[in-house]
Amino acid sequence: MRILLIGYGKMGKTIERLAKAKGHEIVGTLTIEDADRLQEFTAEQVDVAIEFTSPAAAVPNILTCFEKGIPVVVGTTGWLEQLPLVTEQCAAAQGSLFFASNFSIGVNLFFHFNEYVAKKMQRYPEYAVQVKEIHHIHKLDKPSGTALTIADGIMAHYPQKQGWVNNATHNPEMLGIESEREGEVVGTHIVQYTSENDTFELHHIAHSREGFAAGAILAAEWLPGRQGIFGMPDLLEL
Numbered sequence: 001m002r003i004l005l006i007g008y009g010k011m012g013k014t015i016e017r018l019a020k021a022k023g024h025e026i027v028g029t030l031t032i033e034d035a036d037r038l039q040e041f042t043a044e045q046v047d048v049a050i051e052f053t054s055p056a057a058a059v060p061n062i063l064t065c066f067e068k069g070i071p072v073v074v075g076t077t078g079w080l081e082q083l084p085l086v087t088e089q090c091a092a093a094q095g096s097l098f099f100a101s102n103f104s105i106g107v108n109l110f111f112h113f114n115e116y117v118a119k120k121m122q123r124y125p126e127y128a129v130q131v132k133e134i135h136h137i138h139k140l141d142k143p144s145g146t147a148l149t150i151a152d153g154i155m156a157h158y159p160q161k162q163g164w165v166n167n168a169t170h171n172p173e174m175l176g177i178e179s180e181r182e183g184e185v186v187g188t189h190i191v192q193y194t195s196e197n198d199t200f201e202l203h204h205i206a207h208s209r210e211g212f213a214a215g216a217i218l219a220a221e222w223l224p225g226r227q228g229i230f231g232m233p234d235l236l237e238l
């Protein structure tokens with residue numbers, strides 16, 4: 001597979017290493033310095049692009065890939081408020097987009113169990129639920145994309161929650177998400193249910209970026225030939 005890497009930072013470099021080990025070809029690597037070079041690539045040269053950049057860069061890059069007919073796998077977080085525009089443009093251009101707030105298999109199982117647990121726990125109002133995420137100090141978006149997917153999964157089963165709040169004082173009508181930035185932490189997510197008597201948690205700790213990269217490569221192998229917007233539930237059939 002001929003892969004164009006849009007974004008060549010921590011994730012882009014990890015994906016390059018794992019993709020080459022699987023026999024894929026990297027046809028280009030783009031950074032913020034030479035972002036304009038995306039215009040030089042065509043669908044004849046590139047089977048799929050993998051985009052891990054920054055919240056501000058993701059949507060313009062996605063729209064350019066749609067215009068060029070290049071299927072694009074996106075891991076960048078912090079742009080989902082623009083999903084309606086992206087959805088409209090994807091349909092207009094008959095584009096191909098695969099997005100996941102987190103590509104690791106473990107976190108996608110976590111999403112699945114999170115919903116199962118929320119559905120059960122909602123019946124026990126003595127347990128207060130909250131989400132916590134811890135990431136490295138370089139992270140630009142807050143809360144993490146993964147924490148927002150977790151929050152959506154909880155709120156689907158908690159009609160009494162009006163929405164989420166980040167790093168705010170406790171309000172039982174809202175789902176609290178605590179965000180911490182600490183050193184080089186790769187990514188930790190916790191869902192905590194606490195009563196007066198006890199606490200129980202779902203806890204996921206990423207030990208490296210290889211799980212994210214491996215999932216993004218699987219998505220890149222799966223996407224070409226499909227039209228529309230897809231995510232990990234489509235790939236993993238969860």
Ligand SMILES: NC(=O)C1=CN([C@@H]2O[C@H](COP(=O)(O)OP(=O)(O)OC[C@H]3O[C@@H](n4cnc5c(N)ncnc54)[C@H](O)[C@@H]3O)[C@@H](O)[C@H]2O)C=CC1
Nearest residue numbers: 007008009010011031032035053057075076077101102103
């Ligand atoms: N969905 C997932 O599984 C994961 C998502 N992420 C997300 O991926 C994004 C990138 O993460 P990292 O690689 O750790 O960041 P990083 O800061 O190490 O690398 C970002 C790269 O994007 C480049 N870039 C910025 N603007 C660009 C543009 N307009 N065109 C081309 N390249 C551009 C930078 O030059 C740099 O090479 C973040 O939003 C992060 O939250 C990170 C890990 C896993």
Ligand SMILES: O=C(O)C1=N[C@H](C(=O)O)C[C@H](O)C1
Nearest residue numbers: 077101102139144145146187
């Ligand atoms: O910025 C990161 O590093 C990560 N971002 C994603 C997110 O926002 O959830 C996924 C992972 O937690 C690492």
